[in-house]
Amino acid sequence: MGVLVLMIVGAVLGWLFSIIVDLSDTRRIALNVGAGMVGSLIVGSAVGGRIAMNGLTTTALLLACIGAVALVTTANYVGKHALD
Known part of the structure; x- marks a missing residue:
């Protein structure tokens, strides 16, 4: 269940x-x-x-949000400069 929540949040x-x-x-x-x-x-x-078995903690969810934003920002930066 925790994996599904992480996927939806991301x-x-x-x-x-x-x-x-x-x-x-x-x-x-x-x-x-x-x-x-x-x-x-x-x-x-x-x-x-082991989020799939133990559930999702608040700390893991908060850091997952930061990781999602960081990877999206990096992907956009790389994609923008690769097209220029």
């Missing part, structure tokens, strides 16, 4: 980032959603340990 954060920076390209929006999910899962799993 996807929502990636989608919100797309709204904030006013993206209209569906590929970039999908990249943000995917990057948010991956960042949230990586950091949440690293911090939370």
Whole structure:
């Protein structure tokens, strides 16, 4: 259940980032959603340990949000400069 929560939180954060920076390209929006999910899962799993079995702690969720935002920001920065 914790993995599902991390995936949803990461996807929502990636989608919100797309709204904030006013993206209209569906590929970039999908990249943000995917990057948010991956960042949230990586950091949440690293911090939370066995989140699938033990549940999700508040600390793991908070750090997963930070990881999602960091990976989405990095993906957008790299993507922007790769296209220039």
